[in-house]
Amino acid sequence: MEFTPVIGLEVHAQLKTRTKIFCSCSTAFGAPPNTHTCPVCLGMPGVLPVLNKKVVDYTIKMALATHCTVQAESRFARKNYFYPDLPKGYQISQYELPIATDGYLDIEVGGSSLRIGITRIHMEEDAGKLIHDPDRPFSRVDLNRTGVPLMEIVSEPDIRSPEAAGEYLRQLRAILRYLDISDGNMEEGSFRCDANVSIMPEGSSAFGTRAEVKNLNSFKHVEKAIYYEMARQKEILLDGGQVVQETRLWQPDNGRTVSMRGKEDAHDYRYFPDPDLLPLVIDPDWIECMRAQMPELPADRQVRYMKDYGLSSDDARVLTGSRELADYFEACLSEFDQPKTIANWVMGDLLGLLNARGLDIIDSPVSPTSLTGLLKLLDAEVISGKIAKTVFEAMAETGQPPETIVEKKGLVQVSDASAIDPIVDGIIADHPDEVERYRSGQKKLISFFVGQVMKQTKGKANPKVVNEILEKKLG
Template sequence: MGALMEYEPIIGLEVHAQLLTRSKIFCGCSTTFGALPNTHTCPVCLGMPGSLPVLNENVVEFTIRMALATHCQIAAISQFARKNYFYPDLPKGYQISQYELPLAEKGWVEIETQRGPQRIRINRIHMEEDAGKLIHDEFQPVSHVDFNRTGVPLIEIVSEPDLRTPEDAASYLKMLRETLRYLEICDGNMEEGSMRCDANISLRPVGTERLGTKTELKNMNSFRNVQRALEFEIRRQRALLEKGETIIQETRLWDTGRNTTVSMRGKEEAHDYRYFPDPDLVAIVIDEQWIERVRGSLPELPDAKRERFMRDYELPPYDAQVLTSSKALADYFEAAVQRFAQPKLVSNWIMSELLRELKKDEKDIEGCQVTPQQLAELLELIDKDIISGKIAKSVFQEMYTTGRSAAGIIDDQGLKQVKDESAIESVIDEVLAENNKEVELFRGGKEKLFGFFVGQVMKKTKGKANPKLVNEILRKKL
């Protein structure tokens, strides 16, 4: 029996990002999340006869920002099209999107993979309106429709099939989310649906160029679920191919409860939607002056910030990666370093103490009660030997819980370090008198017992004795 054929996955992602405009793409209705059903609607977004769409300029501006950040070519003229399909949450019977003339094409982003840095090409970025939302009744066989989301502006970012592993797909998604958040055009919240991902995946024999039959995966609301759905689909397709069976081109849903993909429907092709230019909307003309104005307003992006953090603050790549994972966290770090100019120490405290607590409470840095200035003040107190590193950790816990300053907590709880040499010497004498046997063993060559004596002194002083003085006096005494 011959060896089994090796297959490689070919993965492309379609990412929808909800833009952070105050009003919808073609009308003045609010885009605020969580309002009562059907309260943010009007004749335009409900598709009433005689109503006409008017394009929100901020949507175009935000899309240009993302196009520039991902090295896309921006079209001088782009056009909206009608994508026709019938679904209960689509009141007009069509979605206004872009088809033949998208706003941006031929871009790329770079991600880190196990094979080193990889450039992932972006086929296109286009604007479109969102559909409504179906709410299924738990107690009776009916569904309700909430049209608040109808007409909320989206951009769709379509990659080329350049991804080769589920891990690469998760890295690419994280990179897009970081970029969207840095640009402040999308909050990237996959759980609330403001960033959504569909994946196209096929397998082909290693060494061949021809693409296999693909399936489209939907209903993945986290990076982890995208990765797990792709891993399952790779196993499913490989098993079929090894048995000589055919892959069916279809749309499949990820079932989080059972950790499997399940068939939803046969995959539509573009011609099924009968695209044609929207007669109610004129072409969008973007000149170089507009592009350059937007380019001038772009913030420092994640890759550039990482490079600067490694260069200017002499941080290792891992620290720079963690600290720039969100703009708010990077700003927090820089504000702390401005007050306490020891970047690596600030980085260590943020990555260990601060991020651990935030993760435990499922909070972002914006929800942290400890300000960058308060963290810097705490590190200054350690640096000046006012408190020990160990006591600083318990002080930090109190700061995190209450939002109080380090100095106030230290004063209230009497936590300042004991620097009085005679007081420390007196405690050391007590420890040595109580541990005659260990003293003899130490003097007989058992050097490791030194740590035992330090520990006993710190215990008696409740951690307040200055460690440097304890070590110096203890050495002399022994």
């Protein structure tokens, strides 16, 4: 029997505010434990929360970017549960009346366009962090993160493959970063995901029992965990068993999920409206003010790159994958108006260099000005394509401009036919068998002769001139 996966994702994005959602404590990451706390976020008796307006601004922007309806009125609620990192004994969140509902995000997977529904977006506060002692049987609590503003984005169960789940998350993260409302750093926990996974018989419309998978801190882990969970549930059903509704933990070292606890339902948390916070009323002017501040989003930028620069859909999608990468590309374009050439170098040599060094585009050792300077030398035939690769590597190592490297190393391309002629004559004389085969119809051997010339000139010979001379002499 074949099964179809049914996947819904709950994403928690930490918002880039300087202070917490209900108090003025700092949200800066990495401070000593329990130094960014106050009576409000510690849940002391008698304190009152005050909503951070910037949190609402950012959430409205995300709602607009994902085609959600921003509700005129929403309410904060208390989500009650006991855990050592939750000093109040409840988390302030939103339940029955979230700030935004009924949105969607279009993604492309395997050449097909998919629309993933977004059920709701709501605001809430983060909990603290437990630090488990590796040698002794106790844990410490760091409450710096308590009260840090989160935005939860809940998808419809519209996702049907691990790859689609990964692409949906990448697109969400890109939007958050384009809006500059979250840094989307999964390693620091500012972009976290829980996956609800079930399977149903192929052709069925009745969803199976779902398991919620936690501890997914990378796109790769999300996809691997979903694959594992699909296989686990399939094996249970084929053996005649029943899948249990539960919360499971992904263990990346073992490549498997393990049971944590039974899956709670909403009534288990005894939600009720927070009596310390008034209903949040958002008028149309507030929404339009946020709309006016919206930047060009990834999907719109991708369309523009295809229309204005003639780039393919795949190229445009890669270049708009992050705001910083798209800005780098456009900075290059402002100095050298050849979009396809720039795109090829950025997606090939530059991203290859950054991936090898584990760097982000903002830390690139090759600036847009240096890259375009190199491409100008190549375009003017001052250097050859092979030499350009060498110069690029030297730029990345030394930080020097391409002109300086070319001059110091004497890498100027040789285009003088009188200098190339004797080299070609010598190569033809040294390879009579290849000459005879070429003249008998094996024209592809021209690349062999070109390669020999480039080898002897250490890549300095102009390939165009070399080809012209070879074709003339070989007949």
